[in-house]
Amino acid sequence: MAQQQTFVIIKPGVLQRRLVGEVVARIERKGLRIEAMKLITMSRELCERQYAEHKGKPFYDGLVAFMSSGPSMPMVVSGEEAISTMRKLAGATNAADAEPGTIRGDLAGVTQKNIVHASDSPESAEREIALFFSPEELNPWSDGNHDWIV
Ligand SMILES: Nc1ncnc2c1ncn2[C@@H]1O[C@H](COP(=O)(O)OP(=O)(O)OP(=O)(O)O)[C@@H](O)[C@H]1O
Ligand SMILES: [Mg+2]
Structure with a gap:
């Protein structure tokens, strides 16, 4: 079991729904x-770079417009197998398929507005973290001997 870093975005709309605390919790x-x-409003250009792999797909233009439509919160999240763990916490992409108990299953009614982004591979995590954060903005910390926390 490896310690990993992953990249998460609390997407636009979550602040308006007062659900940031729920997702962070x-x-x-x-x-x-x-x-x-941090709390930022993504430029169209940043959204296009973040979601470059989807350029040309039917949902791409709407996704870029949505992701740049209001404030969002990019995050770096670490832990054991953090990439797959965070994807499981997020749940399925499609709002109707996302299982209850997951962030999307419990909180998302519309696929485009599916509450969180979470990196899908170590390569994506590394690329996305560098796209949103400078090295000085990262704050690695450990639980020391407090193993019972996790
Ligand atoms: N069929 C669709 N209709 C509308 N929006 C979609 C559709 N498919 C994907 N999206 C939007 O594009 C985002 C990126 O799609 P992707 O296939 O990468 O899913 P994901 O990896 O679960 O999501 P994310 O990359 O945001 O973590 C989705 O989270 C969703 O907001
Ligand atoms: Mg994705």
Whole structure:
């Protein structure tokens, strides 16, 4: 089991729905470590770079417009197998398929507005963290001897 960093975005609309605390609480309760977090409004250009892999797909233009439509919160989250753990916490992409108990299953009614982004591979995590954070903005920390926390 490897310690990993992953990249998460609390997407636009979550602030308006007053659900930031709910999403952050689920990440914390799982024992993951929040090592960077900020509140920004993404430019169209940044959204296009973040979601470049989807260029040309039917949902791409709407996704870029939505992601740049209001404030969002990029985060760096660390922990054991953090990439797959965070994807499982988020749940399925499609709002109707996302299982109850997951962030999307419990909180998302519309696929485009599916509450969180979470990196899907170590390569994506590394690329996305560098896209949103400078090295000085990362704050690695450990639980020391407090193993019971996680
Ligand atoms: N069929 C669709 N209709 C509308 N929006 C979609 C659709 N498919 C994907 N999206 C939007 O594009 C985002 C990126 O799609 P992707 O296939 O990468 O899913 P994901 O990896 O679960 O999500 P994310 O990359 O945001 O973590 C989705 O989270 C969703 O907001
Ligand atoms: Mg994705």
